[in-house]
Amino acid sequence: MKTLKSLLYILALPVLLILWWILATAGGASFFVPTPADLVKTFIDTWIGERMFTDVLPSIRRLLIGVVGAIILGVLLGLLVGLNRTARAITEPVFEFFRALPPPVLIPVLMLLVGINDGMKVAVIISGAIWPVLLNTIEGVRAIDPVQNETSRSYGISGFARIRYQILPSAMPTIMAGIRQCLSIGLILMVISEMFASSSGLGFAIVQFQRSFAVPEMWSGIVVLGLIGVIMSFIFQWIERRVLRWYNGLKEVENAV
Amino acid sequence: MLSNSNGITGGRTLPEGEALLSVRGLKKVYHTDGGDIEAVRDLTFDLGRGELVCLVGPSGSGKTTLLKCIAGLLSATSGEVLLDGEKVTGPPKKMAVVFQEYGRSLFPWLRVADNVELPLKNAGVPKAERKKLVEDALDAVGLSHVPRSYPWQLSGGMQQRVAIARAVAYQPEVLLMDEPFAAVDAQTRADLEDLIRNVWKKLGVTVLFVTHDIDESIYLGERVIILSSSPTVVQEDIVIDLPAERDQLETRSLPRFTELRHHVYAEIQKAKQGHRPEEAKTTFLTNPK
Numbered sequence: 001m002k003t004l005k006s007l008l009y010i011l012a013l014p015v016l017l018i019l020w021w022i023l024a025t026a027g028g029a030s031f032f033v034p035t036p037a038d039l040v041k042t043f044i045d046t047w048i049g050e051r052m053f054t055d056v057l058p059s060i061r062r063l064l065i066g067v068v069g070a071i072i073l074g075v076l077l078g079l080l081v082g083l084n085r086t087a088r089a090i091t092e093p094v095f096e097f098f099r100a101l102p103p104p105v106l107i108p109v110l111m112l113l114v115g116i117n118d119g120m121k122v123a124v125i126i127s128g129a130i131w132p133v134l135l136n137t138i139e140g141v142r143a144i145d146p147v148q149n150e151t152s153r154s155y156g157i158s159g160f161a162r163i164r165y166q167i168l169p170s171a172m173p174t175i176m177a178g179i180r181q182c183l184s185i186g187l188i189l190m191v192i193s194e195m196f197a198s199s200s201g202l203g204f205a206i207v208q209f210q211r212s213f214a215v216p217e218m219w220s221g222i223v224v225l226g227l228i229g230v231i232m233s234f235i236f237q238w239i240e241r242r243v244l245r246w247y248n249g250l251k252e253v254e255n256a257v
Numbered sequence: 258m259l260s261n262s263n264g265i266t267g268g269r270t271l272p273e274g275e276a277l278l279s280v281r282g283l284k285k286v287y288h289t290d291g292g293d294i295e296a297v298r299d300l301t302f303d304l305g306r307g308e309l310v311c312l313v314g315p316s317g318s319g320k321t322t323l324l325k326c327i328a329g330l331l332s333a334t335s336g337e338v339l340l341d342g343e344k345v346t347g348p349p350k351k352m353a354v355v356f357q358e359y360g361r362s363l364f365p366w367l368r369v370a371d372n373v374e375l376p377l378k379n380a381g382v383p384k385a386e387r388k389k390l391v392e393d394a395l396d397a398v399g400l401s402h403v404p405r406s407y408p409w410q411l412s413g414g415m416q417q418r419v420a421i422a423r424a425v426a427y428q429p430e431v432l433l434m435d436e437p438f439a440a441v442d443a444q445t446r447a448d449l450e451d452l453i454r455n456v457w458k459k460l461g462v463t464v465l466f467v468t469h470d471i472d473e474s475i476y477l478g479e480r481v482i483i484l485s486s487s488p489t490v491v492q493e494d495i496v497i498d499l500p501a502e503r504d505q506l507e508t509r510s511l512p513r514f515t516e517l518r519h520h521v522y523a524e525i526q527k528a529k530q531g532h533r534p535e536e537a538k539t540t541f542l543t544n545p546k
Contacts, residue, residue: 147361150330153347154354155376155427165375169366246366250409 034216039223042216047224051205056224059190059202062118063228066125067186071179074130078137079163082171088138095135103128104192111197121193121201129186136178140171173247176240183232191225267534268302268482268491274342276303277463278327278431282336285322296322298488299336304431309457309464311474313521314484314492315529320467323489324435327465328354340431350380353424357436359417363408370395370404373423380427394426397456414445418452425456432457434466438473447505450477454503471525475517476503483521485528492528495520 018036025035034042047056081087106127107120114120144167152158152166168175194203202221209218241248268280283300286293296319304310314320325331327338329348338345340352348354353376356362363372370391377387395401398418408416417437424432434453438446450473457464468474474481478497485492497517499508508514 145361147356147358148364150325150354151356151362151364153330154328154352155379155423156348156350157376157379161379165367165379166364169364172366246407246409249407250365253409 032215034219038216039219043220043223046217046220054200055202055205058118058200059194060228062121062193062201063125063186063190066122066190067129067183069122070126070129070182070186071133073126074133074178074182075137075168075175077130078134078175079141079167081134082138082141083167088142095131099131099135103189107193107196116197121190121198124193125186125189128189129182132178132181132185133175134178136174137171140174141167143174144170173244176244180236180240183236184229187225187229187232267494268300269480269494270301271303271305275305276339277306277308277341278304278465279339280323280327280336281339283323283326283333283338284335285319285326285331286334295488297326299490300484301336302482302491302494304463304465306430307461307463308480309454309466309478310480310482311478312465312467312482312484313469313471313474313525314489315486315525316469318484318486318528319489320469320484321435323484324354324433324465324467328352328433330354351430353427353429353432355417355420355424355432355434355437357439359413359420359437359440360409362420363416363423365407365409367407368404369400369406369408369411369419372408372419373426376423376427390426390428391422394422397425397459398422398452412445414441414449417441417449421449421452421456425460425462430463432462432464434464436468437466439469446473451503451505453477471518471521472509475499475514475521476505476508481521483524483528485533486531490533492532492534493524 022036025033081091103124107124110120110123110127114123148166148170152162157165190201191203191206194201195207198204202224206218206221206225209215209221270276270279280300280302283297284295285297286295300323312320312323322331326333327345329338329345329352332346340349343349364375367375373391373394374387377390382390391404392401395404398421400415400418400422403411403415408419411419421437438449441449453464453466454477456462466474466477468477475497480494480496482494483492484490495517499511499513499517
């Protein structure tokens with residue numbers, strides 16, 4: 001009963017939207033908006049087959065490398081900066097400056113510096129997606145409870161062990177919030193990076209469809225992006241629930257009091 | 258007034274080599290933007306091996322500062338702390354601290370048994386031995402039934418038991434406790450007091466217990482050190498000559514308990530009014546370290 005109810009919650013709005021779409025396109029579709037049936041057919045024709053290997057998977061690969069790279073670099077750098085008051089004071093204004101730069105403006109520069117290849121695209125993703133992880137890690141490390149610090153010190157827990165057993169877990173709720181933002185920024189930058197000087201990938205394919213007036217194909221590409229976003233978000237939530245089980249439980253107890 | 262031949266002004270010291278923990282001329286001044294604050298002026302006392310000593314003083318008398326200096330968490334402005342003859346410069350391996358804020362001292366992401374195990378794991382104790390130490394410690398505090406719970410799933414009193422188990426499992430020679438029961442309710446508190454007496458007797462560990470509660474200090478301690486108000490010196494160091502077997506009802510209704518309570522209470526009141534022991538004044542004047 002409970003699973004049925006939650007399934008209903010998940011499906012209710014999508015079903016309504018599709019119904020509305022069917023009704024709206026029933027009296028002969030506009031050239032720019034395909035009917036749902038057309039879109040499903042186009043979707044299968046376009047993406048299930050060769051394009052899966054030439055465009056979808058390479059895009060996902062770049063996205064994964066970029067996002068994982070941004071998370072690892074962001075957390076490592078964040079720990080380094082967050083644990084050192086001087087480093088924090090020095091880097092804060094610089095970070096604010098770089099964070100304010102919209103990553104797409106870096107694409108031409110990165111093309112020259114890195115070259116026109118996958119590395120450039122991954123670099124674009126990292127350059128934009130690292131900030132929420134980096135800044136949240138710094139914030140999470142900075143906000144560590146002094147009593148926890150004294151506990152670690154009095155029990156001789158220092159160095160790497162302290163990072164592993166105290167600092168990282170304690171900062172994890174803040175870091176996870178940063179990773180959530182990092183994922184959506186990563187997806188946006190994946191598409192944008194493929195729109196410039198590219199010969200494969202989802203962004204490249206969608207732009208190509210647009211330019212050749214292949215409207216249903218373009219829409220089907222947008223659906224692929226949406227699906228990737230949804231799947232990423234589900235995977236993230238699944239991991240977050242496990243990693244932050246203690247945190248969610250703690251909050252529940254605190255709110256109940 | 259009090260017929261206690263051991264009641265001395267200033268802290269009791271032991272002949273060299275007999276003390277496990279020595280505090281010598283300890284002074285701590287905090288440098289703040291608003292000027293210097295002298296939290297502790299000049300403290301000297303000794304703890305013998307296996308003693309259970311309570312430190313009691315008016316609020317703001319630098320009890321926590323003193324404890325943190327002893328624990329090696331704060332460095333003293335002058336004077337020194339010696340553990341087994343060795344100067345304390347950082348948190349020593351032979352010491353464990355139980356903090357007042359149990360909720361913040363336990364790691365909420367670790368389960369009860371993992372919290373107790375972490376210091377041992379970090380110290381490189383082999384797994385089998387670790388497991389036994391954790392089980393024994395949880396057993397000693399009456400928590401062997403919840404090793405898989407998270408601390409925040411437990412009541413305040415149980416959480417402080419976990420913190421005590423963590424300290425006990427670490428096998429310290431000196432157990433420092435900073436107002437550990439200040440945040441738990443009165444009934445739990447009585448249970449925890451008895452628990453500390455039991456653990457102390459069973460393990461033969463040396464305990465320094467800081468509290469602001471006069472009754473608690475007398476009920477628990479074999480000896481009570483009364484601190485003056487800030488800037489802090491030792492106001493008096495008295496032996497608690499109550500029977501070794503203590504009972505919440507029996508002991509607390511003994512005439513001797515009442516006498517001691519009166520005495521300590523009067524001393525704290527004096528301390529609050531700014532009274533300072535003569536000896537401490539002169540020591541400070543003639544020997545301004």
